Amino acid sequence: MSKPLYVQKFGGSSVADSDCLKRVADRVALNVREGRNIVVVVSAMGKTTDRLIAMAREVQADPNDREYDQLLSTGEQITISLLAMALHHVGVEAVSMTGAQAGIQTDAVHTKAKITAIDPIRVQECLAAGKVVIVAGFQGLNPLKDVATLGRGGSDLTAVALAAALKADRCQIFTDVDGVYTADPRVVSRAKKLNEIACDEMLELASMGAKVLQSRSVEFAKKYGVELEVLTSFEVKPGTLVKEAAQMEDVLVRGVAADKNQAKVTLRGVDDTPGVAARLFTQVADAGINVDVIVQNISREGQTDISFTVPRDDVATVQACLANIDGVSFEEALYDAKIAKVSLVGVGMRSHTGVASKVFSTLADLKVNIQMISTSEIRVSVVIDEALADDATRGLHTAFGLDQV
Numbered sequence: 001m002s003k004p005l006y007v008q009k010f011g012g013s014s015v016a017d018s019d020c021l022k023r024v025a026d027r028v029a030l031n032v033r034e035g036r037n038i039v040v041v042v043s044a045m046g047k048t049t050d051r052l053i054a055m056a057r058e059v060q061a062d063p064n065d066r067e068y069d070q071l072l073s074t075g076e077q078i079t080i081s082l083l084a085m086a087l088h089h090v091g092v093e094a095v096s097m098t099g100a101q102a103g104i105q106t107d108a109v110h111t112k113a114k115i116t117a118i119d120p121i122r123v124q125e126c127l128a129a130g131k132v133v134i135v136a137g138f139q140g141l142n143p144l145k146d147v148a149t150l151g152r153g154g155s156d157l158t159a160v161a162l163a164a165a166l167k168a169d170r171c172q173i174f175t176d177v178d179g180v181y182t183a184d185p186r187v188v189s190r191a192k193k194l195n196e197i198a199c200d201e202m203l204e205l206a207s208m209g210a211k212v213l214q215s216r217s218v219e220f221a222k223k224y225g226v227e228l229e230v231l232t233s234f235e236v237k238p239g240t241l242v243k244e245a246a247q248m249e250d251v252l253v254r255g256v257a258a259d260k261n262q263a264k265v266t267l268r269g270v271d272d273t274p275g276v277a278a279r280l281f282t283q284v285a286d287a288g289i290n291v292d293v294i295v296q297n298i299s300r301e302g303q304t305d306i307s308f309t310v311p312r313d314d315v316a317t318v319q320a321c322l323a324n325i326d327g328v329s330f331e332e333a334l335y336d337a338k339i340a341k342v343s344l345v346g347v348g349m350r351s352h353t354g355v356a357s358k359v360f361s362t363l364a365d366l367k368v369n370i371q372m373i374s375t376s377e378i379r380v381s382v383v384i385d386e387a388l389a390d391d392a393t394r395g396l397h398t399a400f401g402l403d404q405v
Helices: 018-033 048-059 065-089 121-128 154-166 199-207 215-224 246-250 276-286 312-323 347-351 355-365 386-399
Strands: 005-010 037-042 094-097 104-106 115-118 132-136 139-141 147-149 170-175 196-198 228-232 240-243 255-271 294-296 303-311 332-345 372-376 379-385
Touching: 005 018, 005 154, 018 037, 018 065, 037 065, 037 121, 037 154, 048 065, 065 094, 065 132, 065 139, 065 147, 094 121, 104 154, 115 154, 121 132, 121 154, 132 154, 139 154, 154 170, 154 215, 196 199, 199 215, 199 240, 199 255, 199 332, 255 276, 255 312, 255 386, 276 303, 276 312, 303 312, 312 332, 332 386, 355 379, 355 386, 379 386
Parallel strands: 005 037, 005 170, 037 132, 094 132, 104 139, 170 228, 196 240
Antiparallel strands: 104 115, 139 147, 228 240, 255 303, 255 332, 294 303, 332 379, 372 379
């Protein structure tokens, strides 16, 4: 019988210094001795990526995307080499690989590249030789043979994509928390750890601001049937299993997430003729901007107002796009970076009524004004003042009984 294959991802806090690296090496070595083949995906150590970004901005306020990716990719390359050395020290054969060496191919978009294919032959050869393979997360090789990075949290995506390509038995995401909680425990002291969560719920929570997993990695895991587990790298204890679980549909609400990295863009006096919205959002999408909540007011005298939310980091890109947009006329653009998006998520919403009304009444009691609303089958999201996001999160967590999960 062949050995089970696990892909294990360790985030920046898990590999922050030499002691952390030795702890990870011990944990990986234990898995090897228990009879598993292991592929390790790592992030840059601690705040390395933030330091590299700061260095780039000191040299050039708006650095070239290619050189920016070339720089940022070095953080993970430091980690893979040091972890390989730490494993050698405890008697485990290991080899480090960049994303390119591991066969990860991306599209041509720098800083937010998407994985297009993985050729894992070199990884498989090393596994067959009994070696632990350590892969630099967050990066791949684009069609021009340049390094391209996958965006914040991209190491999660690297791990899940490799698990899919290698047909791994499980993909484990090791982080500084011991699983997925009903809310951020730093904001909600009574938040509870979940033993398991449905893929759809985790996808919504991740995309709505929960920082445990990158949303693209959850989407990839759902698409390719990768079994995901979130657990802590600092203790040996069970985490949270992310899986398809129909029996969980009787649970009304699974968690509350708040995303404070949001900005609202409002275009006033937009020409209200057929096709204008299509042209607007097509050009915004072509600029690589991810739009979430969209609200259009009732037309008046051939004009309307359109508001939408984008990641706060993309505001400058939005401004540049709107300054040169073709076929869309408007009177003025307003930007508000002091907003947050608070979301309630649960597969039970599919078969229960009254969730939205309870959200609105709870926020009304807290004197929280709702600026925008967005819903799906299993989610209700509201855009509110950023200063009130924590109060709203705690209030909704209590109102829907998550304190007693």
